[in-house]
Amino acid sequence: MKIITIVGARPQFIKAAAVSNIIREENKEILIHTGQHYDNNMSDIFFNELGIPYPDYNLQVGSGNHGEQTGKMLIELEKIYLEEKPDLVLVYGDTNSTLAGALCASKLLIPVAHVEAGLRSFNMSMPEEQNRILTDHISKYLFAPTDTAVANLKNEGVVNNVHNVGDVMYDATIxxxxxxxxxxxxxxxxxxxxxxxxxxxxxxxxxxxxxxxxxxxxxxxxxxxxxxxxxxxxxxxxxxxxxxxxxxxxxxxxxxxxxxxxxxxxxxxxxxxxxxxxxxxxxxxxxxxxxxxxxxxxxxxxxxxxxxxxxxxxxxxxxxxxxxFNPLGEQKNIFGDGNASNKIVRTIV
Structure with missing residues (x-):
């Protein structure tokens, strides 16, 4: 199976560190770095520290207004998707990289898997909220990190192929x-x-x-x-x-x-x-x-x-x-069992 993974910002590098190596055990992964975070301290150091495979493509879009940044990504991603012909595109979180990766795939009728689906701040003035809602509604596979995320999707009528797998950042932390x-x-x-x-x-x-x-x-x-x-x-x-x-x-x-x-x-x-x-x-x-x-x-x-x-x-x-501010009581297990990455790859494959 050929999977294209989209990353572009610090949290996505961390999540990819938990998932990409598992994907590559039995599948082909094409890793695309959009270059949304382009400073060495915000980008390269994470690949070095976490042992993430180096990107097959780096779009180097850099900073810019939302439309400009997302548009540049869409133009370059479409070329790569048409050349690589992936079976699925995997996106993480709520950045412009996430939206561009998902939207481009959806237009080309390539299935999208969204890791960290169902999060809601209920503040539509946030670009992240717009990105995550749009991505959820064009994704085929939705990997939610918590029960609340699953409930949010259900409230929006999204119930097919929704999987509560836990949080991949918890996997990475462990x-x-x-x-x-x-x-x-x-x-x-x-x-x-x-x-x-x-x-x-x-x-x-x-x-x-x-x-x-x-x-x-x-x-x-x-x-x-x-x-x-x-x-x-x-x-x-x-x-x-x-x-x-x-x-x-x-x-x-x-x-x-x-x-x-x-x-x-x-x-x-x-x-x-x-x-x-x-x-x-x-x-x-x-x-x-x-x-x-x-x-x-x-x-x-x-x-x-x-x-x-x-x-x-x-x-x-x-x-x-x-x-x-000091919390009272013990913590509850709200982010899964630390095995979200395996569950995601197993479900996709």
């Missing part, structure tokens, strides 16, 4: 957690004391591109008495500089880190403050309290079981959560 402890050298650079720092990530356009939202976040971090470790996304850095926002000494800004270093920082942190969907999950996998700087989350299960709180970008709410 597989790479010990390797991160052995291989990561991030603490040799930062000299951190475990359990005495807050790990923070900020990257969503809704937060970075709005001066009021980003200012609210930075003000909260500045006023916190905790040590903050902030791997700084290129877009966030651009807007911090553009808005001339002050960064206090309690915030240690570092370059974007690879997957193993990120897992290590998550394991060693006291709490995690983020606007990332993937990091919300990784916080849960690591048993860390998560404070989410958004107005909603796709991972509502983590909120319902008490390990994630939604604070938006209000300075007071962020500060209060950093000081006081």
């Amino acid at each position: 597989h790479f957690k010990n390797k991160a402890l052995e291989k990561s050298q991030i603490n040799e650079k930062l000299k951190l004391t475990p359990g005495e720092f807050i790990l923070t990530t900020i990257h969503r356009a809704e937060n970075t591109n709005d001066i009021n939202r980003l200012e609210g976040i930075i003000k909260a971090l500045n006023e916190s008495e905790e040590q903050i470790i902030l791997p700084l996304h290129p877009r966030t850095k651009k807007y911090i500089d553009e808005y001339k926002l002050m960064i206090r000494d309690n915030i240690k800004i570092i370059e974007p880190v690879g997957y193993l270093d990120m897992l290590y920082l998550e394991m060693m942190s006291k709490k995690i403050v983020t606007d990332s969907g993937g990091v919300q999950k990784e916080a849960y996998f690591m048993g860390k309290p998560c404070i989410t700087m958004r107005d909603e989350t796709e991972w509502i299960e983590t909120v319902n079981v008490g390990w994630n709180c939604i604070v938006g970008t209000d300075t007071t709410k962020i500060l209060k959560a950093i000081m006081n």
